Amino acid sequence: MKKADIIGGLIGILIGLYAIWEGSNMPEDVVMKIGPSFFPTILASLLIIFSLVLIVNALRGKSKGEVTPLKLSDKGVQRGLITLVAAIVFCIALDPIGFIPTAIVFLACMMWVMGNRKPMLMIVVPPLITLSIWLIFEKVLNLSMPAGLLIDIL
Amino acid sequence: MEFNWELMFTSYAAVFTPSILFMICVGTVAGIVIGALPGLTATMGVALLVPLTFGRAPLESLSMLMGIYCGAMYGGAISAILIRTPGTPAAAATVLEGYPMAKRGEAGRAMAMALFASFFGGVVGALIMTFASPFISSVALEFGPVEYFGLAIFGLSVIISISGRSLIKGMMSAFFGLLICTTGFDPISGYPRYTFGIVEMMEGPPFIPTLIGLFAVSEVFNEVQKIGGAQQIMAKLDQYLPSWADIKYCFKELCRSSIIGTVIGAIPGAGGDIAAFISYGEAKRASKNPERYGHGEIEGLAASECANNSCSGGAMIPLLSLGVPGDAVTAVLLGAFVIQGLQPGPMLYKEHIDLVYQIFASMMLAQFAMQFIGMAGIQLFARVIMVDRAILTPAIFVLSCVGAFAMRANVFDVYCTLFFGILGYVMMRYDYPLSPILLALILGPMAESNLRRALVISGGDFSILFSRPIAVTLMVLAVISLVMAIRGHQKVEAKLAEQEKLFNEVTQE
Numbered sequence: 263m264k265k266a267d268i269i270g271g272l273i274g275i276l277i278g279l280y281a282i283w284e285g286s287n288m289p290e291d292v293v294m295k296i297g298p299s300f301f302p303t304i305l306a307s308l309l310i311i312f313s314l315v316l317i318v319n320a321l322r323g324k325s326k327g328e329v330t331p332l333k334l335s336d337k338g339v340q341r342g343l344i345t346l347v348a349a350i351v352f353c354i355a356l357d358p359i360g361f362i363p364t365a366i367v368f369l370a371c372m373m374w375v376m377g378n379r380k381p382m383l384m385i386v387v388p389p390l391i392t393l394s395i396w397l398i399f400e401k402v403l404n405l406s407m408p409a410g411l412l413i414d415i416l
Numbered sequence: 417m418e419f420n421w422e423l424m425f426t427s428y429a430a431v432f433t434p435s436i437l438f439m440i441c442v443g444t445v446a447g448i449v450i451g452a453l454p455g456l457t458a459t460m461g462v463a464l465l466v467p468l469t470f471g472r473a474p475l476e477s478l479s480m481l482m483g484i485y486c487g488a489m490y491g492g493a494i495s496a497i498l499i500r501t502p503g504t505p506a507a508a509a510t511v512l513e514g515y516p517m518a519k520r521g522e523a524g525r526a527m528a529m530a531l532f533a534s535f536f537g538g539v540v541g542a543l544i545m546t547f548a549s550p551f552i553s554s555v556a557l558e559f560g561p562v563e564y565f566g567l568a569i570f571g572l573s574v575i576i577s578i579s580g581r582s583l584i585k586g587m588m589s590a591f592f593g594l595l596i597c598t599t600g601f602d603p604i605s606g607y608p609r610y611t612f613g614i615v616e617m618m619e620g621p622p623f624i625p626t627l628i629g630l631f632a633v634s635e636v637f638n639e640v641q642k643i644g645g646a647q648q649i650m651a652k653l654d655q656y657l658p659s660w661a662d663i664k665y666c667f668k669e670l671c672r673s674s675i676i677g678t679v680i681g682a683i684p685g686a687g688g689d690i691a692a693f694i695s696y697g698e699a700k701r702a703s704k705n706p707e708r709y710g711h712g713e714i715e716g717l718a719a720s721e722c723a724n725n726s727c728s729g730g731a732m733i734p735l736l737s738l739g740v741p742g743d744a745v746t747a748v749l750l751g752a753f754v755i756q757g758l759q760p761g762p763m764l765y766k767e768h769i770d771l772v773y774q775i776f777a778s779m780m781l782a783q784f785a786m787q788f789i790g791m792a793g794i795q796l797f798a799r800v801i802m803v804d805r806a807i808l809t810p811a812i813f814v815l816s817c818v819g820a821f822a823m824r825a826n827v828f829d830v831y832c833t834l835f836f837g838i839l840g841y842v843m844m845r846y847d848y849p850l851s852p853i854l855l856a857l858i859l860g861p862m863a864e865s866n867l868r869r870a871l872v873i874s875g876g877d878f879s880i881l882f883s884r885p886i887a888v889t890l891m892v893l894a895v896i897s898l899v900m901a902i903r904g905h906q907k908v909e910a911k912l913a914e915q916e917k918l919f920n921e922v923t924q925e
Contacts, residue, residue, distance in 0.1 A: 266846050274588050281595055284610055296871055298602035298609055301864045302595060309591040316584050326582050327847050338641035345640045346838070349633075349813060353834050356817065357827045365814050372810030376640060383807075391811050395818055398468070405470060405822040 360410020443483020451491020541729020593856025633837025681730025687743025
């Protein structure tokens with residue numbers, strides 16, 4: 263946890279410094295002396311202070327808890343990374359390709375990744391889930407889903 | 417403000433229509449299922465299903481959400497008893513007694529008691545809410561910006577002191593969350609801050625997508641890494657109501673825990689998991705046979721289940737009367753209110769008093785719905801836990817993205833959900849608590865705009881913050897809760913370690 267805490271603290275400090283730097287470019291209220299940057303600057307300073315405390319504690323060997331290291335050889339970590347990529351692809355493809363095809367492909371891929379590889383289920387379940395979500399949102403609730411390629415049919 | 421009996425009866429009549437009752441039942445069923453599935457919490461359930469209420473009438477959607485909230489609090493007990501995995505964090509204490517009971521072959525007795533205790537706690541919580549919130553809101557009508565600033569600070573200090581193992585990381589989460597809220601237009605001058613030139617960021621972080629990301633998508637990334645089915649105890653669930661002897665045996669604990677639960681729920685920031693553990697600890701302390709605890713003592717089960725359900729009534733009190741959520745779930749509910757164009761707080765009592773009483777009524781009816789649906793569907797819910805994760809987890813991700821997209825039909829919100837999902841996963845992994853961020857998202861804008869407003873009134877003089885007694889009291893309480901958290905941390909840590917040990921003993925046998 264020591265290394266993780268130091269990195270976490272550094273990220274906190276960077277975010278805080280960015281917020282202060284960006285805040286210093288904001289216009290100041292002439293009358294009140296309290297402008298848009300007033301509140302964020304206080305918050306950022308406090309974030310930096312606590313990040314420093316976290317780093318100091320970590321350096322003094324006072325980090326709490328343990329974290330299992332991420333190893334690429336671990337099956338769980340591999341699944342996590344595949345999911346991450348699949349999730350990003352899903353979000354990018356959602357608008358241009360449309361909800362129905364993207365969701366069906368995504369669900370089928372994920373079932374395979376997570377170990378449910380019965381062919382019958384992989385053919386039947388993803389379209390079933392996708393269509394029920396689509397029907398509920400599009401037809402029952404009248405909320406539009408990205409139509410994408412299917413725009414002419416739907 | 418006088419309690420309005422007439423309005424209460426008419427609002428019960430208004431809720432007693434087929435469509436509202438139907439919505440309550442749908443919500444309750446969904447809630448129990450969500451609560452029963454490990455990894456799906458009440459917070460996540462409400463966040464995922466809020467999009468279903470877009471475009472519905474306020475009462476319809478709010479009563480459905482009430483049903484989800486109450487159902488999920490009970491549902492957690494089902495998996496706690498049958499597969500020794502708490503379905504929601506609030507059911508962690510239930511595992512300690514429920515699972516040993518199930519192993520003894522008393523799963524039916526445990527489930528019946530869990531349901532009845534949840535119902536009992538829920539009714540007491542809803543009753544206290546009905547009578548206490550109008551009173552509190554009438555006090556709150558006098559509140560000015562200084563008091564609201566104090567209230568926001570108090571709520572944040574509580575959530576920081578109780579969440580997570582490290583106070584410093586809690587603080588970092590809270591201040592990071594508060595910084596996120598400052599993106600978008602400045603509330604007083606309208607200057608756009610930290611937008612990176614993105615138009616969608618001008619309005620600040622989109623609330624529902626952000627929290628679907630933090631609480632649902634992060635859990636998806638967590639879930640895919642662990643595979644391996646839980647072993648369910650094959651038990652006969654032949655009991656629907658606890659025996660008269662059991663009720664009599666636990667009655668004192670039921671009463672005590674429902675009060676403890678409601679009070680803890682009403683403190684902004686503290687939620688069902690804390691309520692359940694404190695009630696469980698109190699029950700053990702007061703018990704004549706504390707040595708039976710951890711080995712399937714029905715009293716402990718009743719205490720924990722009763723407290724986490726009464727907590728939901730308690731958490732609604734500050735939400736409705738002050739506009740400050742009492743726990744993480746009510747923080748999400750606040751978002752649902754705002755989508756309906758309603759701002760909870762004292763003004764809600766002035767402008768929509770009928771709706772407020774209808775919410776009281778639907779909360780009460782949700783408890784009855786929970787008891788009946790719980791009895792009728794006990795066999796079914798026990799089977800739901802075994803749903804294949806390989807299907808469920810990806811489906812949750814798809815539903816999360818759809819929910820985020822639905823409100824504004826904007827792909828930016830989907831990216832936002834994904835971003836906060838990844839962020840939430842990383843933070844959870846390294847022990848940074850997420851609930852302070854959620855509360856900060858609500859209390860942050862409240863703190864900032866009221867602070868700035870107060871300073872505008874005083875002309876930049878900070879002494880105005882210490883000029884009002886209620887505000888000073890709240891800020892002193894905030895400082896006390898933080899100081900106590902720092903000083904009591906070792907004690908709390910020891911207690912947590914003890915409970916964790918007990919928990920591991922029970923779960924690893």
